[in-house]
Amino acid sequence: MEIILLQDVKTLGKKGEIVKVNEGYARNFILPKKLGMEATNKNLNDLKLQKASEDKKTQEILDEAKAFAKKLEELKIELKIKTGEHGKIFGSISTKEIAKAMNDQLGFDIDKKKLQLAEPIKNLGVTMVPVKLHPKVTGAIKVIVTQL
Numbered sequence: 001m002e003i004i005l006l007q008d009v010k011t012l013g014k015k016g017e018i019v020k021v022n023e024g025y026a027r028n029f030i031l032p033k034k035l036g037m038e039a040t041n042k043n044l045n046d047l048k049l050q051k052a053s054e055d056k057k058t059q060e061i062l063d064e065a066k067a068f069a070k071k072l073e074e075l076k077i078e079l080k081i082k083t084g085e086h087g088k089i090f091g092s093i094s095t096k097e098i099a100k101a102m103n104d105q106l107g108f109d110i111d112k113k114k115l116q117l118a119e120p121i122k123n124l125g126v127t128m129v130p131v132k133l134h135p136k137v138t139g140a141i142k143v144i145v146t147q148l
Contacts, residue, residue, distance in 0.1 A: 001026045002039035004047055009035050016047065062134060069139030072131060076142040077101045083124070083147045092120035098129060098143055121145055 001023045005015055009030070012019050018039050021030065030036040037043055079101055082090045095115040102108045116130040116138070124147065128140045 003030055003036040004039050004043055005036045007035050016051065018044075018047075062136060065134035065137040069131075069133055069137050072133075072139040072141045075106060076144055077105050078144045078146060080146050080148045081124075087124055087147070089122055089124065089145075092122045093143070093145060094120045095129075098141075101143075102141070 002018055002020055003026050005013055005017050005019060008014050012021065019036075026036070026038075031038070077098070079093055079097060081093060084090060095112040095117050098115055098117070099110055099112040102110055110131060114132045116132055121127050121143065124145050127143045127145065129143050131139045131141055133139055
């Protein structure tokens, strides 16, 4: 008997896959627990339509992320930090401060975990900070650090 899985089943496969199982296993376990449905022509067509819809949504999300990445490349944020003699910075600028500045200056509410800064900024000047917007898209924003 062929079954379309509605959820991930550990020993069978992932959601949306079509698998062959024994009739008893299907009738006694998979169907009653709503883990899958019988692979009829109607259900297979519904599955194709659902996959096409999901693919379209993921493509739209990817396109939006790419457009936002391009927009970010053109923007900049300025941070002022207290410095001592010879322009030496007291402390450093972390992703938390950059995320707050992005929200304050540009109005973008980006999680600090999406900012991929290898180590905190400890010098004056311009730094390009990578921002992971999507698993396949990483943009960058220009951060300008100046004296207070």
